[in-house]
Amino acid sequence: MADRFRLLICQLNPVVGDISGNAKQALAAWQEGREKGVDLVALPEMFITGYNTQDLVMKPVFHDAAIAAIEALALQCADGPTLAIGGPAKDADGFYNAYYVLKNGRVMSRVLKHFLPNETVFDEVRIFDSGDIAGPYAVGNMRIGTPICEDAWHQDVVETLEESGAEFLLVPNGSPYYRNKFDVRMNTMVARVVESGLPLIYLNMVGGQDDQVFDGGTFGLNPGGELAFKMPAFDAANQVVELERAPEGWRIVQGEINKHPDAWEQDYRCMVEGLRDYLGKTGFKKVLLGLSGGVDSAIVATIAADALGPENVRCVMLPSEYTSQSSLDDAEDIATRLGCHYDYVPIKAGRDAVTDTLAQLFEGRDEDVTEENIQSRLRGLLLMAMSNKFGEMLLTTGNKSEVAVGYATIYGDMSGGYNPIKDLYKIRVFEQCRWRNANHRDWMQGPEGEVIPVSIIDKPPSAELRPDQKDEDSLPPYEVLDDILERLVDGEQSVADCVAAGHDRDTVKRIEHLIYISEYKRFQSAPGPRLTPRAFWLDRRYPIVNRWRDPS
Numbered sequence: 113m114a115d116r117f118r119l120l121i122c123q124l125n126p127v128v129g130d131i132s133g134n135a136k137q138a139l140a141a142w143q144e145g146r147e148k149g150v151d152l153v154a155l156p157e158m159f160i161t162g163y164n165t166q167d168l169v170m171k172p173v174f175h176d177a178a179i180a181a182i183e184a185l186a187l188q189c190a191d192g193p194t195l196a197i198g199g200p201a202k203d204a205d206g207f208y209n210a211y212y213v214l215k216n217g218r219v220m221s222r223v224l225k226h227f228l229p230n231e232t233v234f235d236e237v238r239i240f241d242s243g244d245i246a247g248p249y250a251v252g253n254m255r256i257g258t259p260i261c262e263d264a265w266h267q268d269v270v271e272t273l274e275e276s277g278a279e280f281l282l283v284p285n286g287s288p289y290y291r292n293k294f295d296v297r298m299n300t301m302v303a304r305v306v307e308s309g310l311p312l313i314y315l316n317m318v319g320g321q322d323d324q325v326f327d328g329g330t331f332g333l334n335p336g337g338e339l340a341f342k343m344p345a346f347d348a349a350n351q352v353v354e355l356e357r358a359p360e361g362w363r364i365v366q367g368e369i370n371k372h373p374d375a376w377e378q379d380y381r382c383m384v385e386g387l388r389d390y391l392g393k394t395g396f397k398k399v400l401l402g403l404s405g406g407v408d409s410a411i412v413a414t415i416a417a418d419a420l421g422p423e424n425v426r427c428v429m430l431p432s433e434y435t436s437q438s439s440l441d442d443a444e445d446i447a448t449r450l451g452c453h454y455d456y457v458p459i460k461a462g463r464d465a466v467t468d469t470l471a472q473l474f475e476g477r478d479e480d481v482t483e484e485n486i487q488s489r490l491r492g493l494l495l496m497a498m499s500n501k502f503g504e505m506l507l508t509t510g511n512k513s514e515v516a517v518g519y520a521t522i523y524g525d526m527s528g529g530y531n532p533i534k535d536l537y538k539i540r541v542f543e544q545c546r547w548r549n550a551n552h553r554d555w556m557q558g559p560e561g562e563v564i565p566v567s568i569i570d571k572p573p574s575a576e577l578r579p580d581q582k583d584e585d586s587l588p589p590y591e592v593l594d595d596i597l598e599r600l601v602d603g604e605q606s607v608a609d610c611v612a613a614g615h616d617r618d619t620v621k622r623i624e625h626l627i628y629i630s631e632y633k634r635f636q637s638a639p640g641p642r643l644t645p646r647a648f649w650l651d652r653r654y655p656i657v658n659r660w661r662d663p664s
């Protein structure tokens with residue numbers, strides 16, 4: 113019997129719906145594996161369709177095309193290593209999330225996912241049927257157990273594979289990022305290795321898809337939980353991994369252990385990659401945004417420059433009479449530091465025209481938030497006109513704190529196709545700006561150094577829609593607001609819990625009310641990269657019409 117087994121582990125970036133493009137990636141990976149003399153080329157979960165496909169995969173013409181592409185790959189890859197690839201499967205009994213093993217021009221084996229995730233961003237119970245827990249399949253003399261993604265989080269699937277003769281575990285995944293997710297994966301997989309006594313390779317994909325960013329970080333564990341190798345976070349990469357037969361069984365040969373960055377860098381990378389892939393996969397080349405001179409638009413401009421290159425980012429200052437000189441100066445300063453295109457488009461003439469048009473209708477009524485929102489909506493109109501004319505996607509710039517309490521104008525500053533900081537609370541926006549000023553990486557296309565002026569980070573936040581306006585005129589200080597929001601939104605805590613933590617009850621009740629009445633705005637808001645397990649959209653699904661309030 114052979115004493116070594118070689119795999120090419122492919123941590124790649126598929127595109128949802130691009131079946132032919134994903135098949136070409138798979139074929140190229142297989143060809144590399146053949147050149148390197150491996151026994152098996154392994155790709156992630158649902159690679160042929162991209163992931164997360166949501167309801168698209170249920171469309172018969174789509175999943176039939178995906179299955180046909182896998183069968184065609186089997187013929188193309190007949191002479192060389194075994195190819196393992198994720199994709200949909202169907203038979204007389206159901207429709208499945210499956211993992212195909214291709215050898216000698218045919219589908220040699222097919223593993224069907226048993227446990228279907230039905231929480232956070234996943235809705236697989238309504239899409240797929242549960243497959244039976246199967247035993248291992250053979251590649252040469254190696255018996256491989258493949259619990260697909262969620263299946264590896266359940267002891268009984270791995271136990272069945274170990275009892276039926278699996279010699280190592282290959283776990284293909286489509287596992288999206290959230291802050292500190294890698295540690296959660298690692299701890300769970302260590303438990304499976306300790307329980308089974310089998311080496312394990314956890315294979316994850318990379319790339320952005322709508323609100324989700326897959327962060328790679330593929331790794332291998334030997335029995336006892338010893339880390340054998342770890343691939344980079346977020347980068348597409350192929351790596352040869354070897355297993356060697358020892359007296360006590362198969363072991364992964366020690367390989368490179370890439371160091372993963374801290375949470376600040378991972379969050380920032382997630383926002384950059386999310387925007388980069390959202391643009392790349394939808395066909396846009398350039399973006400524009402309203403640059404107010406405030407911290408939110410500053411960090412969005414910086415993320416855009418790092419994702420696409422400064423030459424592909426248009427920054428537009430749209431001042432009114434309430435725009436301070438410091439905001440004018442800061443906006444131009446950051447655009448210059450980043451090297452982005454900068455436009456100056458005053459809104460006074462347009463605002464006067466709207467005011468005059470409505471004057472007779474509004475006669476006898478005092479000015480209020482209506483007039484403030486006209487400014488925001490006029491800016492949205494002008495930015496969307498530029499987006500249409502120049503073919504540049506408009507980015508929105510509202511942070512999670514504002515998105516939570518509705519401190520943004522629908523059809524105004526919420527206009528746009530993507531929001532890079534949608535899941536970043538305001539306090540973290542400030543810290544993320546400081547982090548970016550102090551750090552530069554080779555995956556950033558923007559310049560290094562202090563690209564965000566300190567004056568922007570230090571100034572009191574303001575929408576500048578009326579004289580001397582400050583955010584704290586209508587909201588608690590962000591240190592207070594964000595702690596309440598993290599408790600109510602991320603932690604699903606009660607009002608009583610917040611009060612017990614030291615917050616004023618009336619303030620908590622007001623914030624709770626604002627969260628609920630702003631649901632309709634979030635329902636219509638642009639997508640943005642998921643940084644936490646309670647991001648707005650698929651992670652947190654609340655009714656728009658809702659009269660319930662916490663009585664505590």
